[in-house]
Amino acid sequence: MSHPAAAALSAGFDxxxxxxQASFRAAMWALARPGRVERLDARLAPPAPLLPEAAALALALCDYETPIWLDAPLAAAPAVGAFLRFHTGAPIVEEPGAARFALIADPRGLNDFTAFPQGSPDYPDASVTLILQVESFGKSDLVxxxxxxxxxxxxxxxxxxxxFVARMAANRALFPRGVDLLxxxxxxxxxxxxxxxxxEG
Amino acid sequence: MSAQATSSMPRSSMPDITYNFAYLDEQTKRMIRRAILKAIAVPGYQVPFAAREMPMPYGWGTGGVQVTAAVLGPKDVLKVIDQGADDTTNAVAIRGFFEKTARVATTTATADATVIQTRHRIPETALNENQILVYQVPIPEPLRFLEPRETETRQLHALAEYGLMHVKLYEDIARHGHIATTYAYPVEVAGRYVMDPSPIPKFDNPKMDDCPALQLFGAGREKRIYAIPPHTRVHSLDFEDHPFKVQHFAKPCALCAATGVYLDEVILDDKGGRMFVCSDTDYCNTRQAQGHVGELGVPAEDAA
Structure with missing residues (x-):
């Protein structure tokens, strides 16, 4: 009955x-009003280094249709992959080019955006959504x-x-192709x- | 009818029908939510989505209903309008649908609503930044009547090649002396995509520009979702020598004397009698309650 792996798995949404719905609404308003921080009350205790807020977005938006790519710190923690696979059913992929969502624990070491799907001119929606984990918001040094x-x-x-500014400028230049960041x-x-x-501000 | 049946039958013999919150299953909502996020990120671009069959026919707002179901939460207050009216069949049916399946609060007051599903109008009362306006869209592709092939229209959007639409508007001018398109008037969103604003009168087009509310569009039969984020430039296509103009009405609303609003014609008799009244019933009722009386209106205290 008490399988060791099952015992170790953190719980999903209450x-x-x-x-x-609440996590999606926060993400929706966040993308609709860029830069404005939406409150996201993530009552989750996912395995480190996955943050509760990033976990809430993944659980709200991912399922078997959306391959997830994990950056090195997240991929190095097997519990993170197990948590996401169990609660979302999403495949975890090694190739960033195959991902629909990418979870990034260390934005400083983030791959070039071009490693991820950028959409095509015909289907710009077929692009990745990057979920970057951040420690803090504030200090408005960007405009x-x-x-x-x-x-x-x-x-x-x-x-x-x-x-970051140069990357975002290159991403904007691709419009309507490009990646979206949460x-x-x-x-x-x-x-x-x-x-x-x-x-730059 | 169903309420009567429930009360007259012994409770044990009637299984309680329970719905998933807002009818749709969670996987469908996630799929629609992902489409909404991409639609917001690429304003005006029509995101394909796997629209489900809904318990109402195509043309009755299946696209709008699915978008509303995907965004709706338990604390939302929903308003549904059909051609501006809260009390017409389509509006009543959809409001009842969500009262039953999501048990959300509903209202007819524009200012009190957090989610407004609309068929073919934008409310007269200015929207605020915490509101979501969900449009029901019959044919989302603005170029469809000019180019029937989806493969071609997709490429035209990819290349931002909208010459066809300008030719169509020009031909209007050549034939009629002015742009004769009065509803579903094409707009350019954020300087890139040409978009069908759904069959709203062109009178409402200026309200889409720099609107503080989030505007979402759902087309169920055609399986497309698109969006205009708040404070986005929405430009109605026109020419320098034929600038975009909205309709003007000769007389104010016959019931509430409002000017600068969209009016519906109401036939009064078989002798040519007619009046023009606000298409937005909430706006008209609110004004009448405030004491505004039009030429055929009855003062609020006399009516009671």
Whole structure:
């Protein structure tokens, strides 16, 4: 009865229907209003280094249709893959080019965006959504502009990839192709869809 | 009828029918939610999705219902309008559907709603940044009547090649002297995709531009979802010498005397009698309650 692997598995959502809905709504408003941090009350205790906020987004959005790619720190923890596989049913893939969602525990070491699916001119929606785990939001050292923002908005999160502004500019230049970012952590989620212009503040 | 049947039968013989929250199963909601996220990220682009059969016929808002079901939460307050009215068949049916399957609060007051599902109108009351407007869309492809092949229209969108649409509008001018398209008037979203705003009157097009609310569009039969994020530039296509113009009405609303709103024609008799009244029933009722009286209106205190 008490299989060791089953005993070690962390629990999923208390209420799969409403917790998934609330997590989705946070992600939806985050992408609709880029840079504005939406509260995400993730009542989860996923295995480290997966953060509760990132886990809540994965459980709300992923299933057997969405291969997940894990960055090195997450892939190094077998419990993370087991947790995601059990609760979402999503295959964990080794090849970033095959992923629909990618979970990144260490944004500083993030692969180039071009390693992930960027969509095609005919089907720009066939692109990856990157879920970056961040420690904090605040200190607006970036300026955002684009759909969803009235005028401009300040934004800051840490940690981010070193060449973040250049990467986002290259991503914007591909529009309507490109990748979409959800930044999760510190009790919230922020979105940087491909439509946003990111500049140094 | 069903309520009567339930109360008259012994409870044990009637199994309680319970629905998953907002009718759809969780996997379907996740699939729709992922489509909504991509639609928001690429404003105006039609994201294909695996639309389900709903317990209502195509053309009755199956796309809008699926989008509403995917975003709806237990704390939401839902308003449903059909051509601006809260009390028409389509609106009543869909409101009842979600009252039954999601047990959410419903309202007819635009300002109180968090999710508004609409067929062919945008409310007159300005929307706020915490609201989601869900449009029911019959034919999402603005180029469909100009180019029937999906493979071709997809490529035209990929290349941002919208010359066809401009030719169509130009031919209107050549034939009629003005752009004769009055509803489903094509718009360009965020400077990139040309989009069908659903069959709203072109009167409502300016309300989409820089709207603080999130606008989601669902087409059930055609299996497409698209979106306009808040504060996004929505430009109605036009020409420098033929700028986009909305309809104007000669007289104010006959019941509430409102001007600058969209009016419906109501036939009064078989002798040519007619009046023009607000298409937005909530807006009209609110104004009448505030004491505004049109030429055929009855003052609020007399009506009671």
């Amino acid at each position: 209420d799969p229907v409403f917790d998934a 955002l502009e684009g759909p969803g923002i009235k005028g401009t908005a300040g934004f800051g999160a840490a940690p981010l990839p070193v060449d 930044l999760a952590g510190a009790g919230g989620v922020a979105g940087l869809p491909r439509s946003v212009f990111v500049k």
